[in-house]
Amino acid sequence: xxxxxxxxxxxxxxxxxxxxxxxxxTPERERIEPEPKPVEPVPRP
Amino acid sequence: MIVPDYVEPTVGWRVWHAVxxxxxxxxxxxxxxxxxxxxxxxEATCRCFRLSVWPFRRTRHEAPAxxxxxxxxxxxVETVRLYLPDHFGTTRRVPVIGRVALWGEVHEHEHxxxxxxxxxxxxxxxxxxxxxxxxAAVIDDLRRYAVPVLxxxxxxxxxxxxxxxxxxx
Numbered sequence: 358x359x360x361x362x363x364x365x366x367x368x369x370x371x372x373x374x375x376x377x378x379x380x381x382x383t384p385e386r387e388r389i390e391p392e393p394k395p396v397e398p399v400p401r402p
Numbered sequence: 403m404i405v406p407d408y409v410e411p412t413v414g415w416r417v418w419h420a421v422x423x424x425x426x427x428x429x430x431x432x433x434x435x436x437x438x439x440x441x442x443x444x445e446a447t448c449r450c451f452r453l454s455v456w457p458f459r460r461t462r463h464e465a466p467a468x469x470x471x472x473x474x475x476x477x478x479v480e481t482v483r484l485y486l487p488d489h490f491g492t493t494r495r496v497p498v499i500g501r502v503a504l505w506g507e508v509h510e511h512e513h514x515x516x517x518x519x520x521x522x523x524x525x526x527x528x529x530x531x532x533x534x535x536x537x538a539a540v541i542d543d544l545r546r547y548a549v550p551v552l553x554x555x556x557x558x559x560x561x562x563x564x565x566x567x568x569x570x571x
Contacts, residue, residue: 358433358475358485361512366468368507369517370406375503376521377548379441 411503413523414476414515417485420496420527420540427543429498429522432485433475440546443519446506448472466509466516473509473516476502479567481513486559490531496540499554499566500525524550526566530557 418429418438429438438444446465450472466473486497506518525544529537537553544551552569556562 358477358481358514360475360477360481360514360516363468364510364512366507366509367407368404369408369411369505371411371503371505372409375411375505375523376441376443379548 411505412476412508412510412515412517413501413503415479415482416476416500416502416522417482418498418500420498420544426546427540429525429544429547438522438547441548443521444474446472446474446516446518446520464507464518466507466518468509471516473518474502474504474520475514475516476504476520477514479563483559483563486562489558490528490556490562496527496532498525498527498544499562501570522547522549524552524570526552526554526562526569528556528562529553530555 417432419432420427421430421437422428423437428440430436431438434449436444448463448465448467448470450470463470463472482499486499490497501523502520503523504515504517504520508518509516525547527537527541527544529541532540541551541553552566554562554565554569556565
């Protein structure tokens with residue numbers, strides 16, 4: 358990313374953490390597999 | 403004891419890609435392929451010294467450093483616009499735009515900042531090109547960052563930016 362010319366340097370120590378607390382564990386997203394197609398009967402010769 | 407100049411994080415804008423990391427959808431930096439951790443700050447490291455073929459190798463240093471390009475980047479909206487596709491249907495990856503908090507040592511530039519630490523503050527997902535199922539899955543997964551995640555309906559960079567500046571105001 359092109360930010361252009363440097364202007365100044367400063368330090369930041371946040372009074373409150375910018376990182377939220379980890380939310381309660383929830384199950385990972387369920388992977389939905391397609392249902393298997395029914396096998397068609399092979400016609401007898 | 404070092405007294406900081408500010409106690410409020412600097413806030414800028416960024417673009418990521420929403421990418422399946424094998425478990426869930428995560429934020430991936432666009433330039434350096436860095437996955438952003440959930441509920442933990444991303445810490446900058448300088449990668450310049452790793453380029454062994456580079457004839458003017460830099461010594462290892464903390465990031466960001468003056469005279470280097472290292473650090474976690476964020477910029478103003480006008481600069482972020484340059485990194486968005488004109489039409490969202492033209493890209494395979496899902497772009498995510500967001501506001502990001504920066505702290506630690508911050509190098510301010512004309513159009514943005516480079517910092518030691520960063521964490522997203524809110525995320526915006528352009529969903530016009532996604533099925534409703536895919537959009538819901540991406541938004542649900544990104545909510546694991548524990549920050550607000552909003553859908554944007556615009557189909558091109560200009561309409562999306564108009565929408566998100568209104569939402570972020």
